[in-house]
Amino acid sequence: AQTVTQSQPEMSVQEAETVTLSCTYDTSESDYYLFWYKQPPSRQMILVIRQEAYKQQNATENRFSVNFQKAAKSFSLKISDSQLGDAAMYFCAYRSPYGGATNKLIFGTGTLLAVQP
Amino acid sequence: EAQVTQNPRYLITVTGKKLTVTCSQNMNHEYMSWYRQDPGLGLRQIYYSMNVEVTDKGDVPEGYKVSRKEKRNFPLILESPSPNQTSLYFCASSQNGQGGWGYTFGSGTRLTVV
Numbered sequence: 001a002q003t004v005t006q007s008q009p010e011m012s013v014q015e016a017e018t019v020t021l022s023c024t025y026d027t028s029e030s031d032y033y034l035f036w037y038k039q040p041p042s043r044q045m046i047l048v049i050r051q052e053a054y055k056q057q058n059a060t061e062n063r064f065s066v067n068f069q070k071a072a073k074s075f076s077l078k079i080s081d082s083q084l085g086d087a088a089m090y091f092c093a094y095r096s097p098y099g100g101a102t103n104k105l106i107f108g109t110g111t112l113l114a115v116q117p
Numbered sequence: 118e119a120q121v122t123q124n125p126r127y128l129i130t131v132t133g134k135k136l137t138v139t140c141s142q143n144m145n146h147e148y149m150s151w152y153r154q155d156p157g158l159g160l161r162q163i164y165y166s167m168n169v170e171v172t173d174k175g176d177v178p179e180g181y182k183v184s185r186k187e188k189r190n191f192p193l194i195l196e197s198p199s200p201n202q203t204s205l206y207f208c209a210s211s212q213n214g215q216g217g218w219g220y221t222f223g224s225g226t227r228l229t230v231v
Contacts, residue, residue: 009157035219045207045222091159095219103148103167103211104175105220107159 002027006108013082021077023092034075039089087115119144123208123223138193140208149191154205198230
């Protein structure tokens, strides 16, 4: 069974600085998808970025980018030029590509990011 | 607007009093799922449904029921709630089949069982 591990329960960053959130996963599958979700105090789950395992190029969305290391099974999220609105819980998630009963998103335990002004 | 509508947003109930949390999506998604979120545990899947009348257990199904009579609706039923079911609940929907679609989530239901 696949597992996702986020080893940093809490992180803090100064406004305008860069922070990296860590995520590792375990799987025997060669194809899969990885996600980062943001959960602000409003509780809404917001998709930040998505990575396809068969693509070597790291995904990027504006100030958010990932460092995907397939061999190491590592999927870290880098937030550049941090803003106060980035303060939130961040969840890393894994999904098999095959659909059906394997459609499940498997989540890590989350990292709570504080942004200091 | 494409969305998952989940109600209520907050709910306080007493042990043993049956309750239903509703979930509806307007994206014609086949796959729907319920998760609970607890501190230090992340989100864990309770039940999922791959289509109308097709449901199955997730990782933590004990104490919950679901039904899928229509494609758009997927209610979560707690027949006899207990305090250990105090949690934040999310409904989500997605395309089914091969591919790496993310989920669209509802806005969450904060349930407290006293």
